[in-house]
Amino acid sequence: MDRSKLGWVVIVLLTLGWFYMGSQENEKMRQAQQNYADSLAAVQESERVAAEQAKTMTVEDLKRADSLAMAAKSAALGVFASAADGSENLVELSNSVVKVVLSSKGASMKSATLLKYKTYDDKLLELFRDDEMSFNMTFPMTNGCNLNTSDLYFSVKSKTDSSVVFSLEGEGNASLDFVYSLSEDSYMVDFDVVSHNCSYAFKPEKNIPLVWKNKRRQLEKGRVFENRYSKLCYKDDDGIQEMSEESNDQATAQNVKWIAFKDQFFSVVLISDSLMGRSMLQSEKLSDSTIYMKDYMANVQVPFNQSASFRFFIGPNWYKLLKSYDKDLSGDDKLQLKRLVPLGWGLFRWINQLIVIPLFDFFGSFISSMGIVILLLTLVVKTLLFPLTYKSYLSNAMMKALKPEIDKINQKYPENSPEKSQEVMALYRRSGVSMTGGCLPMLLSMPILIALFCFFPSAIELRQQSFLWAEDLSSYDAIVTFPFSIPLIGDHLSLFCVLMTVTNLVYTKYSMSMTDTGTYQQMPMMKYMMYFMPLMFFFMFNDYSSGLCYYYFISMLITVIQTLLIRRSVDDEKLLRKIKENREKPVQKTGWMERISEIQRMAAEQQAMQKQNGANNRR
Structure with missing residues (x-):
């Protein structure tokens, strides 16, 4: 076999190996999720049967049923079985710019309010609230089941003005802590996950699945315009990547530094201290909803060796602020969050x-x-x-x-x-x-x-x-609002857009009078095209800033x-x-x-030859 054929064989084998490893990893994630779903279904079925039987049970029967239910939970959740039941407690962290409400169920953020900004209808700007955001980490357990943090009740281990520690406490001094910290005047929320004495409860996996979802509400007056600047972005080895803002989109990435759920002026960004592994990202455009614009999802593998550290940026897409996070950093260490502000590409x-x-x-x-x-x-x-x-x-x-x-x-x-x-x-x-x-x-x-x-x-x-x-x-200035939508114009008329168009037409007419050398008489379509451009800009910019x-x-x-x-x-x-x-x-x-003269000379000679050939053919 010559070197060329051998090279192609090696490339094919490497490609097949890459696909095989990827499929194995996907299968592993699917199996882990299925194991958890089966375990949770078993627990729920046991609880349902116990509730039905409780109606006719004696006190002794109820005690035995409770013991069986606890045994089922213990089988699924191991040393953390007691965390399956509890009540939700809310904890607030705030500073001068942002207020974050965290829930003891899942130890995750429930809402975030930006204190220096309001919505277009003059309400407090809640970047997310209620069930608009979900966050879950799945820990494979030694009993073959999975621990899903979003369904468990954490206790508040400690609380200060700037931090809170949620703890999932188990038997044998085992615990899983979620630590949130918020510094003064900062849009960054530090987030650490630390396990204690969990070596006999958790499998020694290098990476664990993390699923993060967020539905983004309309926050600005112009939905179409806001949607145009709302997209899922992330940073990997190849730089800043942007998913489609106009249609549903999916992407798979490796070595991801951060993932941003972004709209026109605000973003929620998950930043990992260690590069995240295989990441499956999804963006869905919610065209049928009158409240929500996008539904984002990130399913990633995060490195975990008894601990993992993250940061959440919850704030405005302000260039000066985002640029400040790269201060004293160099090379690949730079976050490049400033790229969330769309300033054009290259020279622009x-x-x-x-x-x-x-x-x-x-x-x-x-x-x-x-x-x-x-x-x-x-x-x-x-x-x-x-x-x-x-x-x-x-x-x-x-x-x-x-x-x-x-x-x-x-x-x-x-x-x-x-x-x-x-x-x-x-x-x-x-x-x-x-x-x-x-x-x-x-x-x-x-x-x-x-x-x-x-x-x-x-x-x-x-x-x-x-x-x-x-x-x-930042939005259109509607001086006239129509009760219906007009094709190419919309449901409003922007006065600055009208003034821009009129001024452009005046300048076009004046400019044409200055450059008229007879071309417009010979080619009237060019004259109409000159007037068409300002009118086209009117239709383009009527819903612009x-x-x-x-x-x-x-x-x-x-x-x-x-x-x-x-x-x-x-x-x-x-x-x-x-x-x-x-x-x-x-x-x-x-x-x-x-060069222009030479091209014209050659064109003249070619045209003369064509005329001569035509005359010869007629003869």
Whole structure:
């Protein structure tokens, strides 16, 4: 067998081995869950039979029945059988920013309230409550059954202002402790699991199953928009991974550092000190529910050697806060929780991180009105882009000055042809007009516009901040609400979106008048397309953040004002003299212009050959 075939055989064997190991692990998890289900069913059936028989039993019979029921529980739960019965006690941990209520049943969090935030209808913001979140760890026992923490009653072993210890106490001094700690002014809840004297009760497994679920309620005014930014995210060896926000999705991962159940502005994140093993993740979109948006589930294998340590982040998707958790960390140790804030990818994210956010934070440090902050941010951006705007205007003005000569070329070549394009290019070249002068500045400014498009909908600083008629700059500003939904528009009309569209149409008309060289008369569809784009943006942005529409409106309004001021400052006679001077200078072709000329020349030759061949065929 040659090396090539041997290599393929090795690859196939490794692949089959990987699938086999994965299937064995899945089967192990399924078997553990089935064993627990069978054990629990046996206990419940025993309790049901005992209850039926109790109606006709004597006192002695009842004593014997209780003994049998206890024996059944002992068989299933071993030394922790007494924890199967009990009453639920609630314990509260709170600081200045978050309040967490924990239940002794399952020793898990029952609710979490963010004290500095409210819902869109001015209620306390409970990130989860009641049965919206569940948390369970399954410990395989030496008797062949499984201990499921979510169904057992823990006792409160100790309680301070900042911590609580829940203990599952068993026979022989065996205990399983769940320890929760909350520091002052922190959104992080430390969570430790510690076993004591459990070596004879628990199997010595390296990993134990952990199942975490959370149903996310609608917290913002715009459900569609909020749902667009709600997704399950996690960090593994390959970096930050995001599951689909638009449809149901599943994923399997290894070596997971953290798992985040995220919505537009808030997240609950489970962070493990040790990398979690095989993780099965699921996100379900609840389209039929009027209350809930997403149902998240994480079924993971967590390392456990008598103890395991975790942290829960329960708080806002605030870039500055999330970035602070990487302070004094480096390389792979960084959590990268700041990636939960969708600032765009690549260049756009860098623009937001290095320019937009620092400017926004600077203005916000001494100005309380977010509307004024956006205005100042817009002025700074437009000032930086002004040289490009000025260059674009000059290029368009020079093209307009050449319109009489271009009209002559259009009369000479009524139809579009390579010869016509060559003459227009030659005219621009002789006159010193750049073909890209009008569009290149706009293209260079696009990264900033796209970066801001990503920034505004994810900026929690805008959440519930009012300005003028807009009650919430993070959501749409409905001046008209319809009792029905209109296709492409929805059930409301956003005033900032309307103003943005009108200003865009005005600028489009003015810009077209500056660059009209006869192209729009020959290709009327292009003219209509120019007007179609602002209208398309109206349908796109009607349910977007009013802060974003406000920025685009102000930005376009400033562009119109800048263009009018430039027009008043530019001397048309001086511009014509400059064109005349350029024609007297020797033409210097750039590499790009030479390539364009060569392409046009080849196209003209090819068209001439096609005409000649057509004439020969007709003969």
